[in-house]
Amino acid sequence: MAxxxxxxxxxxAGKCAYCGxxxxxxxxxxxxxxxxxxxxxxVLLTAHLARGGKASPEVLSSIYTCLTCAACTLKCPxxxxxxxxxxxxxxxxxxxxxxxxx
Amino acid sequence: xxxxxxxxxxxxNVERTGYPVPVDVERIYSWAKPLNLPRGGRAVxxxxxxxxxAPYINSLVRHLESLEGRRAGGLALRLxxxxxxxxxxxxxxxxADPGEIKAVEEVLRSIARLLSAAGVEYGYLYEDDxxxxxxxxxxxxxxxxxxxxxxxxxxxxxSGASLIITVDPHTTHVLRSVFPEYVDGFGLEVKNYLxxxxxxIDSLKPRxxxxxxxxxxxxxxxxxxxxxxxxxxRQLLRFAGLEVEEPPRSGKMTYCCGGPVEAVSxxxxxxxxxxxxxxxxxxxxxIVTMCPICYVNLRRVGGKxxxxxxxxxxxxL
Numbered sequence: 119m120a121x122x123x124x125x126x127x128x129x130x131a132g133k134c135a136y137c138g139x140x141x142x143x144x145x146x147x148x149x150x151x152x153x154x155x156x157x158x159x160x161v162l163l164t165a166h167l168a169r170g171g172k173a174s175p176e177v178l179s180s181i182y183t184c185l186t187c188a189a190c191t192l193k194c195p196x197x198x199x200x201x202x203x204x205x206x207x208x209x210x211x212x213x214x215x216x217x218x219x220x
Numbered sequence: 221x222x223x224x225x226x227x228x229x230x231x232x233n234v235e236r237t238g239y240p241v242p243v244d245v246e247r248i249y250s251w252a253k254p255l256n257l258p259r260g261g262r263a264v265x266x267x268x269x270x271x272x273x274a275p276y277i278n279s280l281v282r283h284l285e286s287l288e289g290r291r292a293g294g295l296a297l298r299l300x301x302x303x304x305x306x307x308x309x310x311x312x313x314x315x316a317d318p319g320e321i322k323a324v325e326e327v328l329r330s331i332a333r334l335l336s337a338a339g340v341e342y343g344y345l346y347e348d349d350x351x352x353x354x355x356x357x358x359x360x361x362x363x364x365x366x367x368x369x370x371x372x373x374x375x376x377x378x379s380g381a382s383l384i385i386t387v388d389p390h391t392t393h394v395l396r397s398v399f400p401e402y403v404d405g406f407g408l409e410v411k412n413y414l415x416x417x418x419x420x421i422d423s424l425k426p427r428x429x430x431x432x433x434x435x436x437x438x439x440x441x442x443x444x445x446x447x448x449x450x451x452x453x454r455q456l457l458r459f460a461g462l463e464v465e466e467p468p469r470s471g472k473m474t475y476c477c478g479g480p481v482e483a484v485s486x487x488x489x490x491x492x493x494x495x496x497x498x499x500x501x502x503x504x505x506x507i508v509t510m511c512p513i514c515y516v517n518l519r520r521v522g523g524k525x526x527x528x529x530x531x532x533x534x535x536x537l
Contacts, residue, residue: 143473145475183485189476207360
């Protein structure tokens with residue numbers, strides 16, 4: 119789908135109850151440096167970016183190491199489409215930081 | 221990790237050349253030459269060039285991996301030093317493994333022959349067999365993706381086909397589920413070749429008298445979770461007389477090979493691939509992949525893997 123705008127992004131990310139069921143199936147989390155390498159962290163950080171938060175190198179690592187494999191979405195009780203959320207965050211980063219990101 | 225550099229590298233290449241890595245367009249369709257496939261038709265085979273590009277992408281990833289391991293300077297600096305200038309990836313991808321190139325071309329010929337054996341009438345696009353632009357979509361480069369997708373859609377529509385036959389999970393997903401959102405009026409029917417073979421299974425005949433063997437199946441995320449292709453490969457492998465084993469994580473709950481982050485973080489990609497390879501090896505049996513990205517990524521960590529099309533063609537042609 120065409121990438122979501124800020125408000126849709128916040129709405130979707132806002133469904134997260136931080137239960138962490140998604141973390142058990144994420145391939146990147148066990149090898150990452152922090153929870154940003156897992157779906158729960160990525161949802162939290164997409165909301166941070168949608169609110170105009172800073173795109174630090176670690177935030178970028180979190181958002182760009184997602185495989186969009188969608189294992190997490192099958193475990194999410196809130197039914198968040200996490201790959202779509204991550205792509206929306208990437209699209210937002212490109213739009214906002216066009217000169218610095220690419 | 222230098223996200224900016226990798227993104228600009230891939231995006232600039234797609235915008236300039238149509239492909240994420242520089243490759244001669246003849247290399248995209250030369251696999252089809254021995255087959256004499258007709259041009260165009262009601263149904264056309266669209267590879268999206270991903271199988272053909274995989275060995276070149278792998279060569280780039282191996283290069284990035286070697287740079288990632290060195291300590292001095294940022295990745296950008298190291299890459300600039302080794303390449304001269306950022307866009308000049310030619311000498312890196314020129315080191316692509318010739319064995320791998322041969323293997324992916326054989327996969328495509330096997331797919332084409334299997335479709336013919338199943339009685340499917342179709343043509344090919346040759347130099348119009350364009351890259352789908354999927355990397356632009358994955359990386360959130362929406363405008364660049366929309367522009368590229370429009371070009372691809374126009375080319376496919378111009379071919380006069382009403383059915384597009386795809387051969388890999390990423391191209392299948394992007395064409396069937398993403399193009400309709402990005403390209404106004406995109407109405408072509410998109411089917412994957414495994415779905416088509418499964419529908420026409422009665423026209424295929426397993427070779428008689430040959431002993432089957434055990435295979436362990438690695439589901440690609442984009443078939444299993446995004447496009448609902450889980451049963452078709454199993455049905456076809458069993459029909460071909462093979463014994464299908466499931467790894468601990470399979471079907472809809474399959475475990476990613478790590479491929480999608482291969483360029484952004486080769487070391488992370490490698491660790492995930494190693495984990496998956498151990499899992500697959502633990503089952504016993506020959507490892508079957510169905511995606512060119514899974515194929516090169518599992519191979520990079522030492523996996524002996526083979527595409528489903530080669531297994532099927534050996535038993536069904």
